[in-house]
Amino acid sequence: MSVQDLLAGNRLALARTLSEIENESPEGKRALNELFPHTGQARLIGVTGAPGTGKSTLVNHLAYLYRHPLQGHPPGDVEPQSVGIVAVDPSSPFSGGAVLGDRVRMRDLAGDAGVFVRSMASRGSLGGLARATWGLVQALDAAGYDIVIVETVGAGQAEVDIARLAHTTVVIEAPGLGDDIQAIKAGILEIADILVVNKADRPGAENTARALRGMLELAAPGKRFLQNHAQVMPLPLPPGILATEDNAWEAPIVQTIATTGTGIPLLAEEITRHQAYLQTSGDLIHKEKIRLKTEMDDLLERALVSRWRESITIETYQTMLDKLVERKISPQQAVQILIDGENL
Amino acid sequence: MSTPQTKIRVLIAKPGLDGHDRGAKVVARALRDAGMEVIYTGLRQTPEMIAEAALQEDVDVVGLSILSGAHMALAPRVLELLEANGQEDVKVFLGGIIPDEDIPQLQKLGVSGIYGPGTSTLDIVKDIRKIVQ
Ligand code: B12
Ligand SMILES: Nc1nc2c(ncn2[C@@H]2O[C@H](COP(=O)(O)OP(=O)(O)OP(=O)(O)O)[C@@H](O)[C@H]2O)c(=O)[nH]1
Ligand SMILES: [Mg+2]
Numbered sequence: 057m058s059v060q061d062l063l064a065g066n067r068l069a070l071a072r073t074l075s076e077i078e079n080e081s082p083e084g085k086r087a088l089n090e091l092f093p094h095t096g097q098a099r100l101i102g103v104t105g106a107p108g109t110g111k112s113t114l115v116n117h118l119a120y121l122y123r124h125p126l127q128g129h130p131p132g133d134v135e136p137q138s139v140g141i142v143a144v145d146p147s148s149p150f151s152g153g154a155v156l157g158d159r160v161r162m163r164d165l166a167g168d169a170g171v172f173v174r175s176m177a178s179r180g181s182l183g184g185l186a187r188a189t190w191g192l193v194q195a196l197d198a199a200g201y202d203i204v205i206v207e208t209v210g211a212g213q214a215e216v217d218i219a220r221l222a223h224t225t226v227v228i229e230a231p232g233l234g235d236d237i238q239a240i241k242a243g244i245l246e247i248a249d250i251l252v253v254n255k256a257d258r259p260g261a262e263n264t265a266r267a268l269r270g271m272l273e274l275a276a277p278g279k280r281f282l283q284n285h286a287q288v289m290p291l292p293l294p295p296g297i298l299a300t301e302d303n304a305w306e307a308p309i310v311q312t313i314a315t316t317g318t319g320i321p322l323l324a325e326e327i328t329r330h331q332a333y334l335q336t337s338g339d340l341i342h343k344e345k346i347r348l349k350t351e352m353d354d355l356l357e358r359a360l361v362s363r364w365r366e367s368i369t370i371e372t373y374q375t376m377l378d379k380l381v382e383r384k385i386s387p388q389q390a391v392q393i394l395i396d397g398e399n400l
Numbered sequence: 401m402s403t404p405q406t407k408i409r410v411l412i413a414k415p416g417l418d419g420h421d422r423g424a425k426v427v428a429r430a431l432r433d434a435g436m437e438v439i440y441t442g443l444r445q446t447p448e449m450i451a452e453a454a455l456q457e458d459v460d461v462v463g464l465s466i467l468s469g470a471h472m473a474l475a476p477r478v479l480e481l482l483e484a485n486g487q488e489d490v491k492v493f494l495g496g497i498i499p500d501e502d503i504p505q506l507q508k509l510g511v512s513g514i515y516g517p518g519t520s521t522l523d524i525v526k527d528i529r530k531i532v533q
Contacts, residue, residue, distance in 0.1 A: 068486050071458040079406050152407070153432035159453060160442035166449040173456055177407070177437045 059090040062199055067172065070199050074174055077191040088191050094198035096344075098140070099331055101203060102222030104184060104247075107210030109230040110254040112161035113314035115141060115207050119171060120164050120317075121324050122203055138170040140196030143207040144186055147177040154178075158207060172196065183217040184208035187358075190221060190351055219247035220350045223343060224330045226323070228252045229268065231260030245271055248307045250326050256311040256319065265309055272307065305333050364395065408436040408532050409459040413450045414443045415478065418468035423495055423517075427463060430521030431528070447474060451481035454490060460532045467496040471506070479510050491531050495519065 061069035076084030122137040143158035154177035165171045178186045196204045219225045227248035253265045312319030334340040379385050412428045428438045495515040
């Protein structure tokens with residue numbers, strides 16, 4: 057099994073390469089290097105939101121729609137698109153193990169060779185993704201999947217990592233998560249390209265949508281969206297205010313019922329619209345640069361830390377820790393001595 | 401000072417129309433608590449769905465939980481499909497209501513371990529660790 061098999065469409069080769077990447081093995085690193093020239097083709101969609109808001113259920117329907125496009129929905133996507141999915145669930149901080157349950161909601165995708173679903177545990181990483189998520193996405197991209205969807209850990213906080221990884225970030229809210237405004241954590245507006253109020257069949261969906269709309273207006277005065285029967289319509293801007301290039305995209309709010317698929321075609325349309333916007337505005341190039349910079353910085357940081365770890369012995373580290381506990385040196389001094397490699 | 405990241409990956413599946421899912425969930429949680437990564441598929445999986453998930457997830461072990469009596473049809477089919485997909489190295493474990501007289505036949509077909517009601521999950525963990533290492 058090799059990278060060549062993966063590129064030729066061998067699913068077992070892909071699955072095994074994903075494991076090597078996830079385990080950060082030398083084979084995995086080599087594969088990533090060989091695959092990188094083949095990346096950059098897929099459209100990357102991130103789906104994030106608090107636990108239980110319906111992320112997996114929505115991903116199931118969205119991917120199904122890309123596989124079985126409706127006439128005219130989403131515009132321009134008349135051909136079925138192949139879809140790779142990476143679903144991240146939390147690892148137990150106690151045992152390091154995990155129960156990965158996102159697949160339970162993705163039954164409609166079974167038996168379709170145009171879909172590849174991979175579950176991964178966060179393995180101690182914070183921020184909604186695992187360390188190796190970027191690598192898995194690259195492998196699926198190189199394997200030729202037209203669309204790669206990443207479902208983050210349900211954390212309820214704004215997950216900045218996903219916004220850096222994905223071209224389009226979809227943030228899911230649902231009614232009934234306690235106080236409507238409380239449930240909407242600060243920072244979400246900054247990362248959301250599209251806001252979804254899922255579980256629109258539940259009471260309170262209107263309130264949640266209204267609360268979100270209010271926050272959007274606060275964040276971007278003068279730009280307003282009117283939402284009506286799950287339709288998103290921009291209101292004309294007040295006279296004298298021009299739409300400028302840097303405020304041209306405003307996150308629409310889409311109401312969905314992920315269990316039945318209601319609203320998913322509209323969501324797909326908004327995703328298409330956002331990706332067209334990225335192209336025409338030039339934001340895509342900008343985003344791509346930030347994406348790659350983030351990845352390089354992360355790798356650089358990791359490589360420096362691990363090189364440093366290899367350079368010192370556990371005894372040196374332990375001695376320093378002991379001195380620290382005895383308050384003979386301060387944490388600052390300890391770090392200084394450890395990285396300068398001064399003798400103890 | 402380095403951190404190896406390899407984990408035992410296990411798919412826990414409920415094939416057929418059997419709705420008894422307590423055992424599957426108990427075993428899934430026990431394996432998680434033992435540090436394994438468990439992919440849970442949910443109810444009503446066909447052998448084809450199970451083999452496909454095992455492939456995409458590149459698991460070391462497939463665990464089937466069957467309390468409906470349909471194990472003689474379902475378990476061999478899963479083994480067959482795993483082999484057809486090039487995953488003959490994946491170990492298959494089986495739990496649930498399995499009459500003693502069926503055990504030799506299932507073992508002959510390649511089922512690595514068979515567990516009935518009241519099995520200690522610690523024994524399951526120990527057996528999986530032993531066979532995967
Ligand atoms: C609770 C129960 C139910 C509950 C299920 C609730 C649920 N969500 O799981 C309810 C009331 C819904 C139910 C319904 C039925 N049940 Co019922 N049920 C039981 C009962 C009493 C206990 C099962 C249980 O949960 N045990 C607790 C768990 C933890 O144990 P376990 O599943 O055995 O798992 C252990 C091991 O088997 C093993 N294991 C299990 N799975 C796996 C997987 C792997 C990978 C590994 C390694 C190990 C492993 O490890 C576990 C830990 O020790 C059993 C009788 C019995 N004593 O087993 C009957 C029993 C299983 N039911 C039976 C029947 C017939 C039915 C019904 C058809 C009854 C009816 N006519 O309506 C329905 C069918 C429902 C359906 N849709 O499939 C029969 C099955 C007969 C058979 N196979 O020949 C049994 C054996 C009762 C009997 N003696 O007749 N049932
Ligand atoms: N009523 C209603 N229930 C829904 C809807 N969408 C999802 N659900 C239910 O909400 C529960 C959680 O759905 P998931 O898709 O697993 O949610 P999730 O956000 O992926 O959850 P985590 O991955 O655990 O964070 C399930 O019981 C779904 O059936 C919806 O639109 N309406
Ligand atoms: Mg989920």
